[in-house]
Amino acid sequence: xxxxxxxxxxxxxxxxxxxxxxxxxxxxxxxxxxxxxxxxxxxxxxxxxxxxxxxxxxxxxxxxxxxxxxxxxxxxxxxxxxxxxxxxxxxxxxxxxxxxxxxxxxxxxxxxxxxxxxxxxxxxxxxxxxxxxxxxxxxxxxxxxxxxxxxxxxxxxxxxxxxxxxxxxxxxxxxxxxxxxxxxxxxxxxxxxxxxxxxxxxxxxxxxxxxxxxxxxxxxxxxxxxxxxxxxxxxxxxxxxxxxxxxxxxxxxxxxxxxxxxxxxxxxxxxxxxxxxxxxxxxxxxxxxxxxxxxxxxxxxxxxxxxxxxxxxxxxxxxxxxxxxxxxxxxxxxxxxxxxxxxxxxxxxxxxxxxxxxxxxxxxxxxxxxxxxxxxxxxxxxxxxxxxxxxxxxxxxxxxxxxxxxxxxxxxxxxxxxxxxxxxxxxxxxxxxxxxxxxxxxxxxxxxxxxxxxxxxxxxxx
Amino acid sequence: xxxxxxxxxxxxxxxxxxxxxxxxxxxxxxxxxxxxxxxxxxxxxxx
Numbered sequence: 001x002x003x004x005x006x007x008x009x010x011x012x013x014x015x016x017x018x019x020x021x022x023x024x025x026x027x028x029x030x031x032x033x034x035x036x037x038x039x040x041x042x043x044x045x046x047x048x049x050x051x052x053x054x055x056x057x058x059x060x061x062x063x064x065x066x067x068x069x070x071x072x073x074x075x076x077x078x079x080x081x082x083x084x085x086x087x088x089x090x091x092x093x094x095x096x097x098x099x100x101x102x103x104x105x106x107x108x109x110x111x112x113x114x115x116x117x118x119x120x121x122x123x124x125x126x127x128x129x130x131x132x133x134x135x136x137x138x139x140x141x142x143x144x145x146x147x148x149x150x151x152x153x154x155x156x157x158x159x160x161x162x163x164x165x166x167x168x169x170x171x172x173x174x175x176x177x178x179x180x181x182x183x184x185x186x187x188x189x190x191x192x193x194x195x196x197x198x199x200x201x202x203x204x205x206x207x208x209x210x211x212x213x214x215x216x217x218x219x220x221x222x223x224x225x226x227x228x229x230x231x232x233x234x235x236x237x238x239x240x241x242x243x244x245x246x247x248x249x250x251x252x253x254x255x256x257x258x259x260x261x262x263x264x265x266x267x268x269x270x271x272x273x274x275x276x277x278x279x280x281x282x283x284x285x286x287x288x289x290x291x292x293x294x295x296x297x298x299x300x301x302x303x304x305x306x307x308x309x310x311x312x313x314x315x316x317x318x319x320x321x322x323x324x325x326x327x328x329x330x331x332x333x334x335x336x337x338x339x340x341x342x343x344x345x346x347x348x349x350x351x352x353x354x355x356x357x358x359x360x361x362x363x364x365x366x367x368x369x370x371x372x373x374x375x376x377x378x379x380x381x382x383x384x385x386x387x388x389x390x391x392x393x394x395x396x397x398x399x400x401x402x403x404x405x406x407x408x409x410x411x412x413x414x415x416x417x418x419x420x421x422x423x424x425x426x427x428x429x430x431x432x433x434x435x436x437x438x439x440x441x442x443x444x445x446x447x448x449x450x451x452x453x454x455x456x457x458x459x460x461x462x
Numbered sequence: 463x464x465x466x467x468x469x470x471x472x473x474x475x476x477x478x479x480x481x482x483x484x485x486x487x488x489x490x491x492x493x494x495x496x497x498x499x500x501x502x503x504x505x506x507x508x509x
Contacts, residue, residue: 350482420501
């Protein structure tokens with residue numbers, strides 16, 4: 001499968017099955033388009049057939065001279081021979097192994113507090129309550145969760161635990177006690193815990209910051225961007241804005257971590273479709289690591305992103321990509337999570353085929369110890385998988401998640417971005433289509449655009 | 463090559479033979495929590 005596109009003056013060709021990325025000239029771009037239109041499964045041998053060159057002459061002879069076409073065809077043939085163009089799909093044969101793979105639990109999202117001190121309008125957790133009651137996780141439940149993780153992690157050494165909410169700092173003592181317990185247990189069981197925390201920053205202070213810097217591998221700081229954008233969506237319960245209180249604390253925390261191992265993470269909605277301004281606002285505030293996610297909401301929500309918004313969103317991503325290149329070249333670069341792509345050392349095929357791991361390798365734990373496939377399924381009883389006392393009592397739910405991959409989803413199978421998103425968010429698919437074996441179409445459009453922009457940035461900075 | 467500049471040397475299909483070690487980060491734990499992005503992660507073996 002070949003995907004080719006023009007972006008910011010670059011002619012880019014992605015050989016999907018090998019992952020090879022080529023920046024080509026217009027001639028070669030046209031030649032590859034013509035060849036893949038003729039036969040998507042060209043090989044070194046078929047490219048040498050005389051009919052192929054005849055076709056190029058017929059279709060492109062008016063624009064290019066014969067010698068040019070011949071030269072471009074030779075380079076295409078060389079790339080194909082080297083396994084970097086027209087690479088056949090060798091992954092389908094792996095699928096049975098992927099489906100039957102023995103998985104271990106390697107990550108937990110601990111819902112340390114189903115309560116929040118903000119009242120964000122778009123909160124999928126319903127201001128922390130997750131379709132249920134306000135609750136804080138006790139140390140005892142958290143301890144059992146860590147024991148469950150260790151017990152079910154097999155030979156896997158690195159274990160991830162995210163303190164999530166609601167707002168986890170509202171149950172801070174339990175976070176600290178669980179980290180201490182984890183550090184004690186990792187020595188006994190030869191494991192290594194990578195703790196992370198996601199916070200809105202309201203309760204952030206020096207003591208919390210020092211602890212986070214000492215113990216947390218990553219910290220996600222929730223902020224939506226410009227003051228008016230943030231305060232419209234992320235007010236306190238009394239309606240007051242949160243920006244002025246939070247921003248100085250986040251700036252201090254980011255600096256205290258040497259601008260590493262954190263993300264300022266925002267959510268954009270229909271009410272700030274010019275979200276590139278919010279990302280640039282983060283950069284202007286001095287942040288170097290940032291993420292900006294499209295909101296997840298009901299179609300009826302006024303802030304929800306609709307299909308008709310996509311053209312504007314695409315332009316925003318293009319605009320952001322160009323500005324990021326300029327800033328990088330002028331020494332003022334920053335990282336935007338969705339434009340980060342590792343073309344050389346990225347994940348292996350097995351990882352790309354197995355997806356995000358929800359329901360199998362990654363589980364969410366409620367304050368009272370129930371297990372769900374991920375934080376976004378919490379409170380949906382049909383996805384209740386078990387609890388920290390009894391473990392997994394509905395293995396069929398894990399089996400369903402394990403069987404879901406880019407080849408079982410019709411929309412993914414023929415998508416060029418399938419090895420970059422690995423099928424996307426299963427919670428979003430369920431939310432919009434009632435099944436995890438589908439894809440959230442608007443999210444897919446955005447994801448494809450982000451992959452294209454990420455590759456273009458690599459081309460521009462190469 | 464005169465008409466092509468290739469940006470990467472590794473190929474995804476070569477990683478098939480080795481299989482996955484499973485030590486890499488779980489994608490949702492990183493920054494997003496509402497979408498799935500795998501392609502930007504780093505292989506634990508190549509760190």
